Amino acid sequence: MNKKPGYVFVWPISTRLIHWMMAFSFTAAFATSFYEHLLHEHVALGFIFMIIIVYRIIWGIIGPRYATFNTFKLKPSELKHYFVEKIENRWRKIPAGHNPASSWYTVWAIFVGSIIAVSGLLLYGIQEAKGIFRFLNDGYTHYIYLLEWVHRYGSYLFFAWVVIHITGVLIEQFWHRTEMVFAMVTGYKKTEGEDTEVKPLLSFFAYMMLLLAIGAYFFITSSNYNFLTLQKYTNIDYKQEHPLFYEKCGDCHKIYPPYLLPEKSWQRVMGGLGNHFGEEITEANITRSQRASILAFLRENAAEHSRCEAAVKVMDSLGDLRPKAITKTPYWRETHKDIPRSVFQEENIKDRSNCIACHKDFDKGNLDDMNIIFHD
Numbered sequence: 433m434n435k436k437p438g439y440v441f442v443w444p445i446s447t448r449l450i451h452w453m454m455a456f457s458f459t460a461a462f463a464t465s466f467y468e469h470l471l472h473e474h475v476a477l478g479f480i481f482m483i484i485i486v487y488r489i490i491w492g493i494i495g496p497r498y499a500t501f502n503t504f505k506l507k508p509s510e511l512k513h514y515f516v517e518k519i520e521n522r523w524r525k526i527p528a529g530h531n532p533a534s535s536w537y538t539v540w541a542i543f544v545g546s547i548i549a550v551s552g553l554l555l556y557g558i559q560e561a562k563g564i565f566r567f568l569n570d571g572y573t574h575y576i577y578l579l580e581w582v583h584r585y586g587s588y589l590f591f592a593w594v595v596i597h598i599t600g601v602l603i604e605q606f607w608h609r610t611e612m613v614f615a616m617v618t619g620y621k622k623t624e625g626e627d628t629e630v631k632p633l634l635s636f637f638a639y640m641m642l643l644l645a646i647g648a649y650f651f652i653t654s655s656n657y658n659f660l661t662l663q664k665y666t667n668i669d670y671k672q673e674h675p676l677f678y679e680k681c682g683d684c685h686k687i688y689p690p691y692l693l694p695e696k697s698w699q700r701v702m703g704g705l706g707n708h709f710g711e712e713i714t715e716a717n718i719t720r721s722q723r724a725s726i727l728a729f730l731r732e733n734a735a736e737h738s739r740c741e742a743a744v745k746v747m748d749s750l751g752d753l754r755p756k757a758i759t760k761t762p763y764w765r766e767t768h769k770d771i772p773r774s775v776f777q778e779e780n781i782k783d784r785s786n787c788i789a790c791h792k793d794f795d796k797g798n799l800d801d802m803n804i805i806f807h808d
């Protein structure tokens with residue numbers, strides 16, 4: 433006996449929560465991806481998304497009636513028939529479970545969603561040197577552009593998919609009048625069939641997965657230093673590493689971390705101290721042997737020898753260029769092109785070379801996205 437005459441209980445709360453958590457986590461992750469400083473929120477939402485996908489896959493195997501993959505209608509002929517009937521018969525009957533279009537939709541969403549989640553996790557490890565895959569930062573930085581491409585276009589594809597899905601649901605609602613919009617809210621579909629039921633053990637599993645997803649979100653956003661967020665590169669104490677460099681090159685401005693320019697650039701900087709951006713630095717200020725020592729340190733730690741994101745990207749952007757300033761590198765220009773000129777002229781910034789005004793702990797070599805200070 434069905435609980436509600438004329439309706440079938442198709443989507444229990446556990447299935448509906450999968451749907452809405454996936455919708456929410458994707459939308460929010462998509463939105464936060466446009467802001468570097470929201471990286472942790474983005475990653476945390478990505479974890480919700482990923483855990484829900486795993487949950488959905490397991491649900492597709494052991495889940496309740498209508499949710500399992502073996503009830504999916506994936507034959508091309510069924511899909512074709514679905515669309516033909518949709519056009520020809522406005523008042524056609526709808527199935528209680530997934531129709532051919534939504535079966536395909538779900539399989540695709542899981543597939544593309546998995547690719548987005550995995551590429552994101554790898555990117556977080558390889559590019560940002562953070563999280564459980566941070567060890568991959570050592571040897572795989574040449575994959576960041578490919579991974580970024582996959583992650584980005586995967587999410588655009590998913591987004592387009594969502595738009596098609598919502599359009600389909602609205603057509604069902606307003607043209608076919610199947611009350612489809614309410615199905616994922618109340619769980620009931622206006623059709624024929626038997627109500628679904630969820631066994632207590634399955635419900636328990638469902639709630640555990642939801643708890644895990646929400647727990648992961650708070651775990652990630654709560655700290656920079658747990659195993660899911662820890663970064664390979666920590667603050668560098670340059671004062672300790674090379675006191676002379678710290679003292680002499682941190683006199684007029686905060687020191688610039690050596691990994692931001694290649695060896696050849698540092699040679700040019702150190703070879704041209706007589707006219708250093710309009711300043712004259714004489715041998716009375718920094719002696720010949722001190723210069724040699726500083727240059728050796730700069731070269732040893734130059735961009736060529738670092739795998740951190742900024743070093744890799746500075747090098748990739750340079751080609752044959754070996755400028756004397758970081759602000760002259762194409763990578764720096766690209767990452768700061770959206771910042772209006774007026775911002776750089778503000779009283780507490782004054783100059784685009786005043787990196788520390790916007791990057792907390794810059795003089796400790798830390799360019800973490802989480803450390804960006806915004807002025808607007």
Ligand code: HEC
Nearest residue numbers: 680681683684685688709711713756757758759760783785
């Ligand atoms: C006498 C003051 C003075 C000293 C000492 C000094 N600098 Fe500079 N440096 C400047 C000025 C002025 C600029 C121009 C940018 C600015 O206004 O901060 C600059 C800019 C730079 C830049 C380019 C920043 C950019 O825009 O990307 C680098 C790199 C740099 N200095 C390296 C060094 C190194 C290495 C040393 C130590 C050998 C050093 N500086 C010592 C005054 C100084």
Ligand code: HEC
Nearest residue numbers: 468742758759767775776783784785786787790799801804
């Ligand atoms: C007016 C503030 C401001 C100043 C000054 C500034 N930056 Fe930035 N920087 C930003 C902002 C904002 C972003 C993030 C841009 C974005 O959203 O992609 C950024 C991004 C970056 C990134 C990329 C980080 C990443 O992971 O994507 C690097 C590297 C960087 N800055 C280095 C520097 C250096 C080196 C200097 C000094 C020569 C400097 N910045 C000066 C505001 C500033």
